[in-house]
Amino acid sequence: QKEVEQDPGPLSVPEGAIVSLNCTYSNSAFQYFMWYRQYSRKGPELLMYTYSSGNKEDGRFTAQVDKSSKYISLFIRDSQPSDSATYLCAMTGSGGSNYKLTFGKGTLLTMNP
Amino acid sequence: NAGVMQNPRHLVRRRGQEARLRCSPMKGHSHVYWYRQLPEEGLKFMVYLQKENIIDESGMPKERFSAEFPKEGPSILRIQQVVRGDSAAYFCASSPAGNRDSPLHFGNGTRLTVT
Numbered sequence: 001q002k003e004v005e006q007d008p009g010p011l012s013v014p015e016g017a018i019v020s021l022n023c024t025y026s027n028s029a030f031q032y033f034m035w036y037r038q039y040s041r042k043g044p045e046l047l048m049y050t051y052s053s054g055n056k057e058d059g060r061f062t063a064q065v066d067k068s069s070k071y072i073s074l075f076i077r078d079s080q081p082s083d084s085a086t087y088l089c090a091m092t093g094s095g096g097s098n099y100k101l102t103f104g105k106g107t108l109l110t111m112n113p
Numbered sequence: 114n115a116g117v118m119q120n121p122r123h124l125v126r127r128r129g130q131e132a133r134l135r136c137s138p139m140k141g142h143s144h145v146y147w148y149r150q151l152p153e154e155g156l157k158f159m160v161y162l163q164k165e166n167i168i169d170e171s172g173m174p175k176e177r178f179s180a181e182f183p184k185e186g187p188s189i190l191r192i193q194q195v196v197r198g199d200s201a202a203y204f205c206a207s208s209p210a211g212n213r214d215s216p217l218h219f220g221n222g223t224r225l226t227v228t
Contacts, residue, residue, distance in 0.1 A: 105155045
């Protein structure tokens with residue numbers, strides 16, 4: 001079993017819809033959870049950064065972490081053409097080290113006009 | 114306010130040649146990390162460096178790969194005697210500190226193609 005599982009998609013949604021992206025993981029030591037957005041031929045851009053369980057909202061983006069289920073989600077409200085990208089979940093454990101991230105393979109999101 | 118700068122953006126090497134990838138961290142950042150993204154794979158950690166020090170190279174292949182971050186100048190990821198399996202996107206990230214309050218900021222990567 002991979003440490004982080006993420007459906008590669010592609011996920012196609014109409015503009016204005018609510019998008020739901022998610023990852024599951026197996027390592028209970030993960031404490032810090034991130035979502036990155038990656039446009040084609042670009043580097044990952046940090047969207048959300050959360051610690052432990054709970055919700056975090058930033059503009060149109062909401063990140064949820066359910067550690068009991070080892071399940072994290074990213075919701076995008078009022079989706080726009082510029083949201084078309086690959087979304088990567090990433091996570092790391094405790095102990096003060098933030099750098100050794102374990103990434104999912106990414107979900108490709110495309111918007112229908 | 115420039116972000117993490119990587120060059121070249123694209124690099125083509127023949128088998129057996131050497132590849133040198135450069136990374137300049139964001140201004141004020143002294144911690145550099147290299148990740149590799151193989152086709153159809155997620156990003157994988159390779160190495161973590163501070164100025165003149167390798168902090169963690171647990172993700173680096175044991176042979177042919179090396180990294181440095183000198184006192185002056187960019188960080189360099191060096192791959193000797195490249196093979197086709199080294200073809201990948203190599204991303205550099207930086208942070209102001211190596212703790213949990215400093216999420217990583219990535220550059221746009223160098224895409225290495227080995228022919």
